[in-house]
Amino acid sequence: MKNLVISLVSVLVISSQISAQKLSPYVKVGDVYGSMQETSKKVVGALKSQNFMIVGFYHPAKKPNLKVIAFTRSDLKNTVVKVADRGALAATMKIGLYRKGDKVEVSYTLPEYMLRAYLRDNYAKYRNVFNKFNSDLKLALSSVGSDFTPFGGHVDAGKLKNYHYKIFMPYFTDPVTIKTFSSFSEGVNTIERNLENHVGETTLVYKIKYRNKNVAVYGVALRSKSTGEAVFLPKIGERHLAAMPYEIILQGKTATILPGKYRIALFWPDLSMGTFMRIVSTPGDIEDTFKLICQ
Numbered sequence: 001m002k003n004l005v006i007s008l009v010s011v012l013v014i015s016s017q018i019s020a021q022k023l024s025p026y027v028k029v030g031d032v033y034g035s036m037q038e039t040s041k042k043v044v045g046a047l048k049s050q051n052f053m054i055v056g057f058y059h060p061a062k063k064p065n066l067k068v069i070a071f072t073r074s075d076l077k078n079t080v081v082k083v084a085d086r087g088a089l090a091a092t093m094k095i096g097l098y099r100k101g102d103k104v105e106v107s108y109t110l111p112e113y114m115l116r117a118y119l120r121d122n123y124a125k126y127r128n129v130f131n132k133f134n135s136d137l138k139l140a141l142s143s144v145g146s147d148f149t150p151f152g153g154h155v156d157a158g159k160l161k162n163y164h165y166k167i168f169m170p171y172f173t174d175p176v177t178i179k180t181f182s183s184f185s186e187g188v189n190t191i192e193r194n195l196e197n198h199v200g201e202t203t204l205v206y207k208i209k210y211r212n213k214n215v216a217v218y219g220v221a222l223r224s225k226s227t228g229e230a231v232f233l234p235k236i237g238e239r240h241l242a243a244m245p246y247e248i249i250l251q252g253k254t255a256t257i258l259p260g261k262y263r264i265a266l267f268w269p270d271l272s273m274g275t276f277m278r279i280v281s282t283p284g285d286i287e288d289t290f291k292l293i294c295q
Contacts, residue, residue: 022154023113025267026096026242029106030145036067036097039104043095043144047071050140055092056206058221060244061230065099068244070206070219073136079129080115081210083122086175086249086256088215090118091208093137096242106144107151109242109267111137113160117172117266120161152240153270165265166273175256176287178248179294184214187250191218191293200292201228205245214252219245220293227285235278236268243267248290255294260286 032039044054047069056070072092080087093114098105111134116123123130138148155163164171181187188209195204201224208217222228222245229244243264248257257263260283265271 021157023110023116023157023160024150024152024154025110025113025269026107026150026152026240027110028145028147028149028151029108029141030147031103031105032144033103036064036099036104039097039106040067040069043069043097043106043141046140046143047095047137049143050136052137052140055208056204056219058203058205058245060221060238060241061228061233062223063230063238066233066238066241067097068205068241069095069097070245071095072208073133075129076111076133077208079126080119081213081215082126083119085173086251087119087122088208088210088217088251089247089249089258090115091217092206092219092247094242094244096240098239098241105239106141107239107242108137108141110134110150112157113155116157116160117163120172123161153268155269163266164262165269165271165276169265170259170262172258172262174259174262176259178255178257178287178290181250181253181255181294184216184250184252187253187255187294188216190295191216191248191250191255194293194295195220198223199295200224200289202289202293214250216250218248218250220248220290221245222286222289224285224289227282227289232264232279232282236264236271236275240268246286248293255290257287257290259283 052071052073054071060066070092077091080090096107203221205219
């Protein structure tokens with residue numbers, strides 16, 4: 001009986017510690033003195049040293065002082081897709097390069113933060129894979145900087161699986177259905193054709209396809225000067241640029257996106273309601289844009 005009580009207490013203590021652990025969406029690697037091109041080359045080389053694969057680059061809002069490097073690795077890519085409910089959205093991580101003056105701040109999305117939010121109860125099941133990915137990422141980027149300081153607000157680790165910004169706001173489990181096609185092939189062909197033609201003032205940044213599973217994820221630059229990144233990023237914080245680009249996922253015949261009121265809040269968790277109201281039209285604008293590329 002005594003041993004049972006001790007075990008129960010231990011479980012409660014561990015659970016409490018997990019819930020109390022606070023995670024931030026981003027990690028600052030450090031400041032690099034030099035050009036954007038030189039810094040980008042250095043980061044890419046560092047990533048490749050640990051077998052990370054670069055899947056895309058772009059300048060959010062077409063600003064030369066902002067650059068995102070999207071990357072993945074086979075262990076992450078092949079694990080997250082096992083989670084049937086849009087797990088493939090977590091296949092791609094991002095590096096943010098934010099230039100101010102003569103230096104470039106290098107940051108990245110914290111894998112644990114994103115994976116806990118997107119995979120929810122499945123996170124623990126594959127924890128060893130994710131821990132290895134995270135440690136190898138830090139090792140790779142240690143040749144770029146040594147700060148590794150979290151920033152961008154914080155959320156209790158235990159609450160990320162059910163994260164939402166405020167009462168009545170959407171959860172991860174409230175996706176926006178953009179379109180249901182007649183087949184996976186029709187969906188792929190339609191989306192890729194429209195992205196190639198920059199429909200809705202969009203540009204394809206990266207794509208991850210699992211043809212044997214009928215799953216495809218597209219990272220899309222929102223280029224509109226009136227409704228896109230150029231409008232909302234300056235209002236909510238360009239330093240968080242590693243949250244971009246925005247994704248659409250095609251699973252089977254159905255294309256969905258995460259609702260803006262969830263996804264934006266997840267990657268900008270310290271936004272005040274006043275600031276959020278300044279981009280009140282953005283979630284709807286994003287949804288409208290993705291509807292255009294699915295027509």
